[in-house]
Amino acid sequence: MAKRDFPIEVTAPDIAPYRAGNTGVDYVTTFDSGKPGPHAMVNGVTHGNEICGAIALDHLFRHDIRPVRGKLTLAFVNHAAYRRFDPARPRDNRRIDQDINRVWADEVLDGPGDTLELRRARELRPIVETVDHLLDLHSLGTNCPALLLCTGQAKETELARAIGFPAHIVLGQKRRSRKRMIDYTPFADPATHRTGLLAECGQHWARQTAVNALDTTLRFLRGLAVIDTAAFAEHVSSPARAPQRLLRITGSVELQSDDFTFTDEFHGLEHFPDAGTVIGRDGGADVVTPHDDCILVMPNARATKGMRAIRFARVVTADQAD
Ligand SMILES: [Zn+2]
Numbered sequence: 422m423a424k425r426d427f428p429i430e431v432t433a434p435d436i437a438p439y440r441a442g443n444t445g446v447d448y449v450t451t452f453d454s455g456k457p458g459p460h461a462m463v464n465g466v467t468h469g470n471e472i473c474g475a476i477a478l479d480h481l482f483r484h485d486i487r488p489v490r491g492k493l494t495l496a497f498v499n500h501a502a503y504r505r506f507d508p509a510r511p512r513d514n515r516r517i518d519q520d521i522n523r524v525w526a527d528e529v530l531d532g533p534g535d536t537l538e539l540r541r542a543r544e545l546r547p548i549v550e551t552v553d554h555l556l557d558l559h560s561l562g563t564n565c566p567a568l569l570l571c572t573g574q575a576k577e578t579e580l581a582r583a584i585g586f587p588a589h590i591v592l593g594q595k596r597r598s599r600k601r602m603i604d605y606t607p608f609a610d611p612a613t614h615r616t617g618l619l620a621e622c623g624q625h626w627a628r629q630t631a632v633n634a635l636d637t638t639l640r641f642l643r644g645l646a647v648i649d650t651a652a653f654a655e656h657v658s659s660p661a662r663a664p665q666r667l668l669r670i671t672g673s674v675e676l677q678s679d680d681f682t683f684t685d686e687f688h689g690l691e692h693f694p695d696a697g698t699v700i701g702r703d704g705g706a707d708v709v710t711p712h713d714d715c716i717l718v719m720p721n722a723r724a725t726k727g728m729r730a731i732r733f734a735r736v737v738t739a740d741q742a743d
Contacts, residue, residue: 427564429508430628433472434479436497436504446544448497450482454647458491459553461647463638465495467522467557467602469502469514473622473634474558480635484656488647494548498557498602501537511626512562522557523599527606549605554580555617556641557602558634560625563720565689567633570619572596572609578667580616583644585662586636587620589690591718591734592669621719632658664740670718672711673732678704679725687720687731701730 442450463481465474478495480486487493497503499521505514518536530543549555567587571577572595581590596604603609603617620637623630636658643653654660683701693700693710700717701708708731716734724730 426511427624427626429511429626431472431476431626431631433503433506433508434475436475436479436500439478439482439495439497440500444494444548446548448500449494449545449548450496451492451494451548452487453492454488454490456490458488458647459645460492460494460551461488461642461645462494462496462549462552462555463641464498464555464557464602465634466500466503467498468520468559469499469504469516470506470511471515471558471560471625472503472506473560473625473630475503476631477558477634477638480656481638486639486642486648486652486656488642489649491553491645491647493642493647494552496545496548498545499538499541501541522601525600525602525605526598529600549602550607552607553615554641554645555603555608555615556638557617557619558638559619559621560623560630560634561621561689561719562625562723563688564624564627565621565719567623567630567637568621568689568718569637570603570621571617572604573669574609574611574616576611576614577616577618580644581618582665584618584637584640585644585665586640587622587633588663588665590665590667592667592737593732594670666739667737668716668718668734669737671715671733671735673729674701674703674708676703676724676726676728676730677706680704681708681722681724681730683720683722683730686722687717689717689719691717693717703730 465478521538569590573592608617622633639657642648693715698710699707718732
């Protein structure tokens with residue numbers, strides 16, 4: 422069933438100039454300040470159609486935004502899928518063979534699988550191994566405000582607070598299978614200082630999403646003191662720090678049928694005061710909010726049987742707003 426789609430307000434930049442890079446891996450460039458400090462990595466186009474990340478990285482390259490301490494690596498992760506982006510069919514190039522953000526378990530990377538994305542993940546892996554702090558830029562299929570996703574560890578929350586953007590930090594859970602890059606062993610281990618954060622910068626093709634991607638990147642790098650205040654102030658859309666809210670995932674709905682609809686056009690972060698509120702129908706069965714003060718996270722009206730259609734969350738803490 423065709424669903425209404427959004428206008429393409431952004432232009433996918435030509436990333437061919439970044440192919441050679443300087444790391445020996447295509448579309449990966451590392452800038453070394455020559456001074457001690459953390460190794461920060463910012464990834465774009467992990468999903469080929471989420472072009473906000475390419476816009477943010479292109480901006481850093483073109484404006485010579487470079488580390489003043491430590492190292493900065495910029496990677497166009499699924500460049501092959503990205504290069505297939507067609508504004509007439511903008512959902513078709515999320516991946517080529519498989520989702521590259523579901524392969525980051527050691528046993529999968531070391532296993533016999535041989536897809537385009539697995540080969541790419543394997544060539545990125547030695548670089549990822551040297552990264553202290555990762556920011557993976559993504560976008561969503563709904564008009565949702567920007568979210569920062571992490572696996573719920575204290576070290577991540579601390580960094581997310583230091584970054585100060587976006588306004589909503591979603592504490593999920595470590596995945597045991599189908600791991601994202603932020604679930605990769607070094608980041609998922611609470612005994613290390615290393616962190617992986619995933620930013621959902623807004624709706625895939627909205628102009629504001631590209632602004633959010635760049636803002637998140639600049640705040641991430643400034644929070645780590647990898648870029649200086651002058652570069653930050655010159656390029657960030659608004660230097661003011663906004664209040665933040667921590668949400669903890671409480672559950673999710675995996676569809677039992679291919680016949681699923683939401684009761685309304687949810688975009689994410691809708692709040693339901695009462696448990697048991699019907700928000701969808703899955704093959705004739707009601708889908709309800711599981712607890713009071715329930716917040717919807719990342720609704721996917723396109724989900725089919727076996728896929729996750731929605732996550733639920735509750736507010737853990739909120740900064741004093743207003
Ligand atoms: Zn994505």
